[in-house]
Amino acid sequence: MASATAARASWASPALSFRAFQCWLTVYRRIWRSSIWSSVLGPLFYLGAMGLGLGTLVDRHGTASLGGVSYLAFVAPAILASGAMNSAMGEASYPVFGSIKWNKIYIAAQASPLRPADVFRGHLMFMIMRIAMNTALVTVYMWAFGATRSAWVVLAWPAATLTGLAFAAPIAAWAMTLQTESSFAYLFRFGMMPLMLFSGTFFPLSQLPGWLRLLAYITPLWHGVDLCRMLSLGDVDVPRALIHVAYLTALSAAGIWAGARTYRRRLYV
C-alpha cells in the first residue's frame, strides 16, 4: 500500500539527501559526454602548456624562488587546486540556478518528501563527486607527467577536493539567492580570474608586494594551492597544513550551513 511503503521509509536527512544525489547521477549518466572536454582534456592541455611549455622557459633562468623544483613541479599542484575551484564554480553556479529556473529539478523534487536542505545536500554530494573525479584525474596526470616529488601526493587529491567543496558550498548557497543569472559573470570575472592569478598559482607569493600578499593569504584558493603543493612536493609543514585544512573546512561548513537556509528561503515561499 502506498502509505505503508512511505511510512516505512526513513525521513532521516542523509537518506533523503542521498535520494536527491541519485537523481543527479541519473542525469549525469545521460550528459557526461558533454563534460569530457573540460574535465579530461582541459587539465591535460593546461599541464602541457604551463608545465612543459612555459616551464622550459622558466627553468632556464633558475628556480631558486620556486624552492629549487622545476616549474612543472611547482605549477602542477596549483593547477590541481585551481582546477578544483573551477569545477566547483561551474557545478555550483548555473546548474543550481537552472534547477529552479530552467529544468526545475529542485521544483520537482520539492513535491516529494525531500526538504530543501535535502535537495541542497544531495546536489552538493554530486558536486563533490564531480570535483573528486576531476581532481583524481589531474592527480594521475601529475604523476604521469613526472610532476610529483612525493607519495604524499595521494593526499593532494582529497585536499584539492576539499578546496573545491570550500567553493562549491558557499557558491551554491549564494546562487539560490539570485533572481537572474547575470551575477555569475561577476563570479567568473572578478572571482575566478583574480584568484587564479594571485593565489600563488603560477608564481610564488613572494613575488607580490606585501599588501597584496596579505590579501592572497585570506583567499581560499591560496590555502588549497599551498596545501596541495606541500603534499605534492613532499615538503609538509604540519601546522601550516592543518591551518589550511581548518580554513577550508570552516568555509565548507559555513557554506553548508548557509545553503540549508537559502534553499529553504527560496523553495518554501
Added chain:
Amino acid sequence: MSHPPGSVHQVSHSEVLVRARGLTKRFGDFTAVDGIDFDLYRGEAFGFLGPNGAGKSSTMRMIGCVSPPSGGELTILGRDPVRDGSAIRARLGVVPQEDTLDVELTVRENLLVYGRYFGLPRRVIRERTDALLDFVQLSDRARDKVDPLSGGLKRRLTIARSLINEPEILILDEPTTGLDPQARHVVWDRLFRLKQRGVTLILTTHYMDEAEQLCDRLVVMDHARFAAEGSPRELITRYCSPEVLELRFDPELHDQAADKLRDFPAERAEVLADRVLLYVTDGDAALAAVRASGLEPLTSLVRRGTLEDVFLRLTGRRLED
C-alpha cells in the same frame, strides 16, 4: 503494479483529508490568501475556480506543504504541514502548473528519478511505471526523450509521475492550461478515471468547463477569498437564471442597445465589451421581446447558465480576463 492507483482506499465522504480554518498567506504587504475555511473529504474532486491572481496557486502550495501558512490552521491527512511536511508529501501527488519534467531524460527515467525521491525500490518503480505509462497511454514512448513530446503528452507524463507513490490526494494546479481541446479531453478522461478509483482530487482552474466536468464541489475564489461554494449545479442554480440570452450587435449600435437592454425585464443584464447577456427564465421569449422592442441583434444565442455566468455575477469579471 499490484493494483490501480488509489484503489485500495475506500471512498467515504465522512473522512476529512484537508482542513483549513482562517488559512492565510501573506507575501510582505500583499495578502494572497485571506482567511479561508474549507474541508476536503476523501474521494471527492474539489476545485478552486478563479481568475489568475485570485490565490488559488498559493492555496495549492500550502496544501502541497511547500509554503508555510502565514496564519490560521491547516491540517493535511491529520498532520501539521510545517512539522510533518515530508510524511505528508509522501502521500500526495502534485501536478504543477508548469511541467517540471527533466527533458534530458527519457520518459521512463523521469519516473525512475521521481520514484527514488519517494524511496521506492527500483523493482516497484519498474512495475508501477509500466502500469502508469499504460494508464496515460504513453507506453510506446517509454524509451523516448521527453524533450520532443507535445504539451499534451508531457502533461500526461507529469500526471503519471505524480502517481508513482500511489498518492491519496492528487493536487493539480491548472492541469490543462495551454493544451489544445483534444489533449484537454484526454487529460480530463484520465483524471475522471482516477477519481473513480477513489483518488481525492484537488484542482485549480480558470476554465469553467473543466470545473463542471471534474468537480464534485468547488469554491469560486476572488481577491484571496471565497466568493461562493457548492457543487457546480448548485452554484448555477443559486447564482444564475435557467437560461441566458447572448446578443451581439453592430459595434456602432452596441452602447445604445446595451443602454436600452439594461432596463429590459430580465432577471439581470450583463454588458460585456462585445456582447450583452440577458439572464432570463425563457430565452426564446426574451429574444422575441427584444426584437419586438425594435432592437435587431446581429447574432443571438440562447443557452443554459454556466459557471462562467456565476463567476461574472459574483465578481463582475470574466474568468479568462
